Amino acid sequence: MVDVQFRFRDDEAVNDPAVTVDAFSEQSNATAVRIEPGEDARALLPYLDRIALVEVNFPAWTDGRGYSAARILREAGYAGELRGVGDLVIDMLHHMRRCGFDAFAPDKALNTTDAKNAFERWDNVYQATAIDGRQAIWAKRHPA
Amino acid sequence: MYKYDEYDQQMVDVRVEEFRDQVRRRVSGELTEDQFKPLRLQNGLYLQLHAYMLRVAVPYGTLSGAQMHLLGDIADKYDRGYGHFTTRQNIQYNWIKLEETPDILAELAKVEMHAIQTSGNCIRNISSDQFAGAAADEIIDPRPYAELLRQWSSFHPEFLVLPRKFKICVIASETDRAAMRLHDIGIKMVRNDAGEIGAQFYAGGGMGRTPMIAPLIREFVPLDQLITFSEACLRVYNRYGRRDNKYKARIKILVHELGRDEYVRQVEEEFAHLLTQPIEPPLAELERIKAHFVDPAFETGLSDDLDLSDPDFRLWVERNTTAHKVPGYVIATISLKPVGGIPGDASADQIRLMAKLGTEYSFDELRVTHAQNIVLPHVKKADLYTVWQALDEAGLATANLDTVGDIIACPGLDYCSLANARSIPVAQKISERFGSAQKQAEIGELKLKISGCINACGHHHAGHIGILGVDKKGLENYQLLFGGSEGADTSLAKIIGPGFTEDGVVDAIEKATEVYLANKQGEERFLDTYRRIGMDPFKEAIYG
Amino acid sequence: MKILTGNDLKSGAVVWWTGHGWSLDVNDSADVGDNGAAIIAREEGVQNVFAAYVVDGEKTDEGVRPAHIKERIRAFGPTVRLDLTLKPSDPAALNWVI
Numbered sequence: 001m002v003d004v005q006f007r008f009r010d011d012e013a014v015n016d017p018a019v020t021v022d023a024f025s026e027q028s029n030a031t032a033v034r035i036e037p038g039e040d041a042r043a044l045l046p047y048l049d050r051i052a053l054v055e056v057n058f059p060a061w062t063d064g065r066g067y068s069a070a071r072i073l074r075e076a077g078y079a080g081e082l083r084g085v086g087d088l089v090i091d092m093l094h095h096m097r098r099c100g101f102d103a104f105a106p107d108k109a110l111n112t113t114d115a116k117n118a119f120e121r122w123d124n125v126y127q128a129t130a131i132d133g134r135q136a137i138w139a140k141r142h143p144a
Numbered sequence: 145m146y147k148y149d150e151y152d153q154q155m156v157d158v159r160v161e162e163f164r165d166q167v168r169r170r171v172s173g174e175l176t177e178d179q180f181k182p183l184r185l186q187n188g189l190y191l192q193l194h195a196y197m198l199r200v201a202v203p204y205g206t207l208s209g210a211q212m213h214l215l216g217d218i219a220d221k222y223d224r225g226y227g228h229f230t231t232r233q234n235i236q237y238n239w240i241k242l243e244e245t246p247d248i249l250a251e252l253a254k255v256e257m258h259a260i261q262t263s264g265n266c267i268r269n270i271s272s273d274q275f276a277g278a279a280a281d282e283i284i285d286p287r288p289y290a291e292l293l294r295q296w297s298s299f300h301p302e303f304l305v306l307p308r309k310f311k312i313c314v315i316a317s318e319t320d321r322a323a324m325r326l327h328d329i330g331i332k333m334v335r336n337d338a339g340e341i342g343a344q345f346y347a348g349g350g351m352g353r354t355p356m357i358a359p360l361i362r363e364f365v366p367l368d369q370l371i372t373f374s375e376a377c378l379r380v381y382n383r384y385g386r387r388d389n390k391y392k393a394r395i396k397i398l399v400h401e402l403g404r405d406e407y408v409r410q411v412e413e414e415f416a417h418l419l420t421q422p423i424e425p426p427l428a429e430l431e432r433i434k435a436h437f438v439d440p441a442f443e444t445g446l447s448d449d450l451d452l453s454d455p456d457f458r459l460w461v462e463r464n465t466t467a468h469k470v471p472g473y474v475i476a477t478i479s480l481k482p483v484g485g486i487p488g489d490a491s492a493d494q495i496r497l498m499a500k501l502g503t504e505y506s507f508d509e510l511r512v513t514h515a516q517n518i519v520l521p522h523v524k525k526a527d528l529y530t531v532w533q534a535l536d537e538a539g540l541a542t543a544n545l546d547t548v549g550d551i552i553a554c555p556g557l558d559y560c561s562l563a564n565a566r567s568i569p570v571a572q573k574i575s576e577r578f579g580s581a582q583k584q585a586e587i588g589e590l591k592l593k594i595s596g597c598i599n600a601c602g603h604h605h606a607g608h609i610g611i612l613g614v615d616k617k618g619l620e621n622y623q624l625l626f627g628g629s630e631g632a633d634t635s636l637a638k639i640i641g642p643g644f645t646e647d648g649v650v651d652a653i654e655k656a657t658e659v660y661l662a663n664k665q666g667e668e669r670f671l672d673t674y675r676r677i678g679m680d681p682f683k684e685a686i687y688g
Numbered sequence: 689m690k691i692l693t694g695n696d697l698k699s700g701a702v703v704w705w706t707g708h709g710w711s712l713d714v715n716d717s718a719d720v721g722d723n724g725a726a727i728i729a730r731e732e733g734v735q736n737v738f739a740a741y742v743v744d745g746e747k748t749d750e751g752v753r754p755a756h757i758k759e760r761i762r763a764f765g766p767t768v769r770l771d772l773t774l775k776p777s778d779p780a781a782l783n784w785v786i
Binding site: 037061062063064065067068071075089090091092094095096098099111114117121122123124125126127128129130136137138139140141142 | 149151154155158162165166169174179182183265295296298299300301302303304305306307371379382383387417420421422423425426428429432
């Protein structure tokens with residue numbers, strides 16, 4: 001069980017063991033699920049209101065499929081904890097947050113000062129992910 | 145051309161500080177090379193055969209005189225006095241130090257330049273037509289759309305860890321001057337029956353080890369859906385592009401393996417979903433960008449006459465200038481392929497001279513072409529002789545645009561750690577063999593492209609004549625290919641037979657041009673004759 | 689013989705293992721035998737040199753000549769810019785590379 005090093009939620013952390021996507025549909029009382037890079041996040045869409053925790057695994061940080069998985073879940077209205085686990089690196093923390101991750105459990109603890117700098121690096125962003133609540137630069141240029 | 149507002153400036157400034165911090169963490173040992181490499185690549189810093197190499201972005205190939213001038217100064221201050229213009233409209237410096245790179249990026253940021261995402265598994269520099277905004281045949285200037293996409297793709301949080309690199313091209317004319325269909329996504333701006341402008345999308349093209357021509361995936365995307373549709377294309381690729389094999393990871397493999405129809409189905413499904421999300425900029429943003437690309441203050445009532453009594457000037461005008469949309473003006477291409485020279489290289493002094501000419505004679509604008517030349521897009525005919533004289537004095541007036549002397553060559557084994565063979569010496573020998581202006585004029589249009597390995601950075605598959613350098617039992621060897629084309633009639637070159645030594649391939653090309661001249665009908669180019677008579681007459685002449 | 693080449697981290701300069709340290713001159717290269725990987729692991733751990741790898745070389749009168757043209761170009765400099773090579777004024781130097 002990896003420790004959550006950074007968390008941006010006010011509610012209690014879910015500590016139930018996360019089951020696999022395959023097992024999840026068969027276990028009606030499971031509330032935590034883990035997605036691997038090759039799995040389709042949309043397989044979870046029928047069950048979103050049951051899920052309190054989704055872990056998205058990054059076996060290697062160079063496999064970027066988890067970013068799409070996270071956004072897809074948030075776009076579908078998932079409001080529970082979305083936790084990145086595995087090979088997480090400082091330099092992607094900001095981008096992970098933009099994709100909807102609100103908890104981070106790296107395999108190896110990250111330097112907290114570097115992490116804080118990374119999360120807070122970008123005052124402005126060029127594009128809207130729609131799910132991180134941030135206004136894109138184009139929206140600031142053209143206030144509605 | 146586009147000018148940064150305070151947001152754009154802040155983004156490049158923050159990026160510089162981010163990279164400075166990443167370098168600090170690398171030098172202190174906090175970051176291993178494995179962890180650091182993808183980060184430095186996304187700031188354009190490669191490790192090459194001799195040193196670090198920095199690839200600076202020239203967005204859609206457009207830059208101002210001040211920007212070009214700084215590129216020359218950087219060559220002097222941080223490198224060895226020259227730069228190399230690339231087949232993706234960028235510039236590369238070959239002798240960079242890691243510890244100086246943050247300072248280089250800081251200097252670039254002061255003139256609104258950067259090296260963001262010029263390497264790495266992300267969306268790269270978006271390329272475009274080098275004659276945009278000047279050519280008579282475009283339906284609209286493609287660059288505002290390229291700029292809109294550039295901002296969308298910069299630090300896009302979902303697409304920074306793609307299976308592989310991603311190259312986009314935007315054009316807006318029937319004549320394709322930018323090899324649009326040989327890109328991961330190619331976009332052609334078109335007008336529909338109602339007269340509205342929209343984007344035709346192609347996806348899955350590319351060169352490299354398995355060249356493919358991008359199929360059409362959408363006839364018409366309205367302007368207010370450009371970003372959403374692009375996002376759908378990228379998301380499908382990010383989710384399903386292969387990650388098991390580096391050489392099968394481009395989108396062209398995905399499109400090929402799924403089949404075009406299935407890829408389209410998946411994109412349309414994702415697109416329909418993404419349309420429910422508020423991710424599309426308002427049209428006002430596109431209008432804001434377009435305002436930067438209005439025509440410069442062209443004079444009216446100018447004469448189209450040119451005094452061509454100087455035969456060298458006349459030759460250069462005939463070869464290196466192209467009709468401009470405004471009477472009295474001309475598009476001038478500066479050749480970076482002097483006879484026997486290194487294709488695409490320019491000294492710091494030459495770069496600064498070109499900058500000056502751009503500022504004084506071309507409304508402060510220059511272009512980089514994917515054929516590794518420079519363009520002055522808006523020159524008054526009345527100024528053309530003065531411009532030519534200045535170029536001639538600096539060794540920049542070779543009259544060889546699109547002829548056999550206008551060779552595209554990757555840096556090859558002289559510089560690149562991926563290469564199997566040197567490409568520049570071959571280019572130099574061919575250039576010298578066909579050095580006479582007369583010979584080049586006789587042969588006419590012949591696009592010759594050389595790659596030093598199968599990664600094909602020299603785009604040899606798209607050459608009328610292509611050369612591929614290989615390693616044959618430890619020795620350099622060269623394969624010859626004929627019949628490629630990067631234009632609207634895109635085709636991939638085919639290998640003609642067993643490979644050659646460096647001298648052998650030059651002889652073979654000379655024989656090929658003789659076959660062409662002997663069989664040419666009417667106004668046929670080499671490519672046309674080859675397509676008509678086929679490979680056999682050439683093989684007979686070359687292999688005997 | 690087996691020799692090692694790598695790059696200096698901060699400057700990017702190409703360097704060759706001498707047996708005691710790293711030199712800019714390929715002719716100082718030492719024969720590492722079977723120890724290449726171990727030396728690389730140790731040296732890269734110290735951060736000064738990275739991207740190191742083992743290649744074949746042969747002893748010459750001058751010193752050492754890499755077996756493959758790629759490393760000879762790496763040692764010498766770009767063959768098309770003699771002014772940027774180790775021996776800018778020596779026209780015969782190219783023969784060593786090619």
